[in-house]
Amino acid sequence: MAKSYWLMKSEPDVYSIDHLKKDKTTWWEGVRNYQARNFMMNGMKPGDEVLFYHSNAEPPGVAGLAEITKEAAPDTAQFDPKSEYYDEKSTKANPRWMCVQVGFKAKFKDIVSLNDLREEKALAEMLVLKKGQRLSVQPVTKAEFEKIKKMGGL
DNA sequence: GCCAACGTTGGC
């Protein structure tokens, strides 16, 4: 199957590209949105490439590259009553939330900011640029991925 | 900190 390309948002105060660089891999826990979950569950596969996006950041933008290292498995945080991601309606027999494992690939020397993305005509169709688009896991095209990779100096 | 846009919940 052909490789797919994605954009995944994270607030750098919570988990930044530097955290991922240090950890090497991480389970993408805490997604509590069905559309985003479905992309992880049904769309992503190991080897897929990811734009790591910093939201609620100064400036917001793509901070680097990652890849999917393991396909979706139950998000363990949903079973932990002490976690802020706890979901009392989820059971181990029938878990509601799944997440993939993500691995570090590269950090851009300079962040490719949201403004930079807006100025590129070739990226005009990207979901992340659409007003009110809050989805934290989004598909991107190969062309968009390659373009942003180049803008990031890689 | 504000607030527009959006997703989810729950009463009916």
Next chain:
DNA sequence: GCCAACGTTGGC
């Protein structure tokens, strides 16, 4: 199944 109320996201 509708939709008002509420909570969250995320840029500014």
